[in-house]
Amino acid sequence: MAGPGFNSPFGANANPFGSSRLETGGMQRVAEEDENDTIGSPTTPHFGLSGGGLFRAPFGGDASFDAGASGVRNPPNPEGYPAQYNFARRTSVSAESLKPAADSDDNWTPPVHPKTPEQLERLKKAISGNFLFSHLDDEQTAQVLGALVEKPIPAAGIKVITQGDAGDFFYVVEKGSFDVYVNSSGALQPGPDGMGEKVSTIEAGGSFGELALMYNAPRAATVVSAEPHCTLWALDRVTFRRILMESTFTRRRMYEGFLEEVPLLSSLTPYERSKIADALESQKFPAGHEIIREGEPGDSFYLLESGEAVAYRSGNDTPVKHYRKGDFFGELALLNDAPRAASVVSQTEVKVARLGKKAFQRLLGPVEGIMRRTQYVGVQTGEAVISQRL
């Protein structure tokens, strides 16, 4: 840190060579060291501790054969440097460019391959613990399960994926078992031992090749059927990523459309609305659920995504307002801590998008500031309408 009177904010000791040798002999030494030390670079593969660590297995799934790799994850050495970290340059990765159908005028719908309820149940279980699937909502999960396509592997010894090859599919084992081989060279080699060492076996319910769902990377292992009459389910990257993208894109545009209709938020820029759409949380309630309760302090605002709801005020059995898709309620909670003016109860199963006051303020600051941008007149909004009427 800068001491008083020192005009650099970056401190006097910023240079590792000491302050006086900066651009003369000190740095010259750096260049000289290049010749005989082993600081990592793609052209010095003998660098330090890499060894097996240079091999970054682009392979996921069941990944039990990865045990060797994770086993070497030693605690940092006494100098605070993890011994197994590969200090070489890191390569960028990229999937193919994806654009939502709404932007590119093609009518894409996810493929559906029918399955029995038992098959669906097994598949659901097989992917449930996988971090690439665990965050999906019900619709996305249903679409992904529907898109998995059956792939019979009739004989033993068939290579499903080959180490070093391009990878486009993720597989779940429905029936049979598969052996996983890794050749230390990083790719399948010709000859009888070309597959390398057998590192594990994947049984029914297991899966492999999940990195292919993210981008095209060379396969890190060869996977071979270990018995006849095996069955796999396969899912390709583009289908998987499009399912996620299309549903997210559609939902976000829907949220932005809803938000445009909220007078309280009319002065938001499209960019701000898109940020708010980020922070909306989807929630589902069964029919008859009290979403907000009259008299309680409000901390959230709700958009009705699907289903119907009604507002009641105490002492009155007749609903004072009906809400349908695209309607909103509770927005005054963004503005103040006044108690809810009415209760809102779902009439059917409903899906709402909830926006917390705190999230709103973190993203855009206080609503008062937003309102001050335009003359905010006429509180023609959810509960406020009710209070005016009553």
Place this chain on the structure above:
Amino acid sequence: MAATVAHSQTIPPGLHPLQAAALRSASSGQLQQQPQHPQQRDFDDEPFDVTSRKLSVSDFVRVRTLGTGTFARVCLVRPSHGTEVDRAKVYALKILRKTEVIKLKQIDHVRHERQILADVRGHPFITSFVASFSDHEFLYILLDYVPGGELFTYLRKFRRFDESMARFYAAEIVLILEHLHEQQGGIAYRDMKPENLLLDAEGHIKLVDFGFAKRLGNNESGHPVETYTLCGTPEYLAPEVIHNKGHTTAVDWWALGILIYEFLTGYPPFWHQNPIEIYKQIVEKPIVFPQEPPISDAAKDIIRQFCTVDRSRRLGNVSGGAAKVKAHPFFKGVDWDAVYQKRHRGPIIPPVRYPGDAQCFDLYPEEDANKEEYTNEMADRYDEYFADF
């Protein structure tokens, strides 16, 4: 690279023996491939202004490779003709092989790269775009040469930076991100890492490689729309990219958190031999700091605030944007105008001996491993997409 210029000039004095050898073999290899190439231009005394007309690769002499990627190579080049002053200039020429660009489905990305580099030209901490051109097989982007080499090289050499060094670089990067994100529509850079930060002769940052940069508001309405293509570097990917939730400029703030962590410890917070394990950690694990070296509370806090999974809580993305970043205690005492005006020299002064000195860059093979032909059928189908070059 077959299509680049044939002849190399004399080998500069003081060159590392390996560099000199690479240079000699590279130039002899090229001579064999391109015997028909003119080695001498007739109009040597005519002034040559790289911005005044459409360029071709024969306007340059390749000195040596500065870096390679999956479908691109960056070379140090000199003008092949012009006045003595013209020919003394040096540039970095990024050479992209069309067949690889197409095969790796990167057409959109290279188009964005060229356009965005031209749009953001002139920022003190971004590599300066000079011109672009193309021929049958390659696309070319001509850039100012930044002689200090990659910050990556220095970071690995010193193992880690102390906080004042990390702060110096982080401050310059904050100004870059502020500038990019506040462009019309918002530009997300999407590949922040030490490998993409070069040092100029005074030790200031120059951000290079805009291969994944994207203007978010490029639809008709012009307002920013989240984007979905997974790209970046495994250790630096934000959780929303891994989960394909649609991402925005917020990914760059996440990556800056990873970068500051790597500056201070020498390695990124999430790492593993298997990239899938890195991604699991990114979406599931909190950032953990090592016992050694000791990291200040302010530094820990800014890293944690950048590396926040919930984007409605992520510093840089929350209300206040870059201004809030600048006001964070980690940057206490930083005079942001002085940073922008480069009033202080960098903590590392690269050992650059003359303007075209490339000793700060590592050596790379001068030959492409993959030289698939760009056929006329491919040209008919794809050349329209490269019309901007």
